[in-house]
Amino acid sequence: MTDTIYAPATAAGRAAVAVIRVSGPASGEAVRALIGGLPKPRQATLRTLRHDGVAIDDALVLWFQGPASYTGEDAAEFHVHGGRAVVEALLSALSALGLRLAEPGEFTRRAFQHGKLDLAQAEAVGDLIDAETEGQRRQALGQLGGALGRRYDGWRDLLVQALAMLEAAVDFPDEELPEDVAARARPGLETLAVEIDAALADVARGRRVRDGFRIALVGAPNAGKSTLLNALAERDAAIVTATPGTTRDVIEVPLVLGGYKALLADTAGIRETADDIEAEGVRRARAWADEADLRLWVVDAAAFHVKQSEHHAIVRAGDWLVVNKIDLVEPDAVEAIRVQTETLGLHVVSLSAREQGAGPIRAALTEHVVEALSGAEFPAATRIRHAERLGEARAYLQRALAEVDDVELAAEDVRLASRALSRITGRIDPEDVLDRVFSSFCIGK
Ligand code: GDP
Known part of the structure; x- marks a missing residue:
């Protein structure tokens, strides 16, 4: 059973408003316990929050029924007055209701796990929170919009097409296939090699x-x-x-x-x-x-x-x-x-x-x-992690191109290249890589 987590989404300290977020299967129950019912989903509703019969604060309550939420789970937000004591009282109440304080980046990690964001977009959320300049903001927003993921998906399509031709040549060597079916994989792979080279040349810009x-x-x-x-x-x-x-x-x-x-x-x-x-x-x-x-x-x-x-x-x-x-x-x-x-x-x-x-x-x-x-396009990579995977994909591609005549070897290298690209968007990344990406986040994101 997934834990239901809570955390302040706004920075600690005195402020006009503080936002406390909740996500997980017990979110609805927590909202009911605090305001005596569930408001209409996705509508701001003014209610008094109470715990053990004692009022905590008047708050704007937002209820999100999964999967239509940031995390993809049932979730809620409480917008309370931003005083320290108010926030503390609400956090204690949520803890008493059996919810757990979120780990850094846990909300975004759940969004990633529920397919709301790819890994590059999740990283962009962190970058946007950290952005202090216009350049950083624009780059992070582009990445958050999925510009990176779309580019990698396009590249993977090229690889899949090439793979289909190579595999046809492997699986049906004696059938009446056009003789040059394997060679037809080459132009797509060459195009991709050129695009990855350009992206690699641009890595330094994204990082800068x-x-x-x-x-x-x-x-x-x-x-x-x-x-x-x-x-x-x-x-x-x-x-x-x-x-x-x-x-x-x-x-x-x-x-x-x-x-x-x-x-x-x-x-x-x-x-x-x-x-x-x-x-x-x-x-x-x-x-x-x-x-x-x-x-x-x-x-x-x-x-x-x-x-x-x-x-x-x-x-x-x-x-x-x-x-x-x-x-x-x-x-x-x-x-x-x-x-x-x-x-x-x-x-x-x-x-x-x-x-x-x-x-x-x-x-x-x-x-x-x-x-x-400044560049015409958003950089393809903003982190060393991206550059490494791009370099790997490029190396497999190089090998595939060198051995297109040995279709089995070529097909395997195309598969490896595709896997390297998938790892940038986190489609097949192991837990430890995910831990590293999300641990750099603040709590509440
Ligand atoms: P650094 O060791 O290269 O960091 O040099 P500093 O910036 O500490 O400067 C060394 C000395 O040169 C200081 O006494 C400065 O005031 C002086 N100085 C720096 N720029 C100028 C300048 O444009 N004209 C003159 N006359 N003196 C300067």
């Missing part, structure tokens, strides 16, 4: 929209990295001092640029050092900078010689050279630095972070992030 576009500030101590970071963050996130090597670890600051989340990090003045603690900071900083989507190499306009700097080994073509402290130099100094660094293929910007703040660089940075993260 969700987790943030990573921008690393690199450069010698005292170049002005912390000053620029603080100016971009519009607050004092890093301590600005004139002592070299003060910023020891990686400081990550979240920014919103053009509606997208970005993470900006000051990377501890990457350089040789004898100090162990500083060396660890340098190692982390180097790794962060290496994996970042963009490196801003901040240099002091008054003290720059590319030959004396080790930072040119860290930056790549397309990264930015930020010539700082231009208030200290003649205008032609910037041009001289540009010439010195020309072969590195960097985009050069110059400013005085102390005098001008981040103004001269913010707009360009925003444009860069928007261009990198």
